[in-house]
Amino acid sequence: MTYDIVFVVASVVAIVAALMVVLSGNPFISSLALIGNLIALATFYLLLQSDFLAAAQVIVYAGAVMIMFLFVTAYLGGRADEPTRQRPIWQTLAALVAAAGIAAEIVFGVTRESFLHGPVVSDAFGAPQAIAGRFLGRYLLAFEGTSLLLLIAAVGGVVLATRRPAPRGADEPGAFEVERPQRVRSLQSSVMQAETAFEVVRTGARADEKDEA
């Protein structure tokens, strides 16, 4: 009975928190609501006797990942807010149909017959020892692949977040899209290639810069 009550409370919290993440206009509220969702999921894992995963969920997700989200939201400030321009109404309707369709399909498919409870398992089910045994035995390759992936992600995060001098004109609208061709052209260009007076001035300025370097 207690099991059922905990399940109902956790599912209500999980679903309401997920709806808040998706519907709230404020990124801070969304991030905080996701923490609630993750903790409700950790409760589910406890109900499913997966103790180690529940702990990992709270530490890795609710701890590390969400802190990162909150940091980035704070760093971006107002820029993280939702752009005010609205999508056309048919897009929202189509999204609603697709999402509700997938959810309803799985729910109906799964509840057609009752699976009831799984087999009775010992207390060692989901314990760190059991999972470590599998990770370092049968799934060693996946374990090594995961560590490699984490290393790559860490290096990638550093590379992406390093502040580099923006290419000239990067703050002009639309400059980001054509960044590379412009740079290449500016390095190789001579006055002959300039087609307009504006281009002549710009390439001249760059040639001076190159001479100095």
Add this chain to the structure above:
Amino acid sequence: MHVGVEWFVSVSAILFGIGLYGVFTRRSPLILLLSVEIMLNACNLALISFSRYVGEQSGQVFALVVMAVAASEVVVGLGLVVAIARRKGDLDVDRLTGLRN
């Protein structure tokens, strides 16, 4: 009421649908990443439910790998968001068409 594995999987399906709706409708890349997190966690819940139902712990190992993949995805995704915000100052997924042409 008898809470079996189908209840857990149903909740996971509903969460997946909510995340999908968020990915389709929101414009801020930050919220998009949060919605993807909801979907990944819904998949984790399904994996763990069936792992409990079968009585075999391999599903939990998969769920741990999914967690690591999600963490990596968040690191790279947030790095991209910060880089784009620095370059353009405008965070709108519909306007990020730089790689199209």
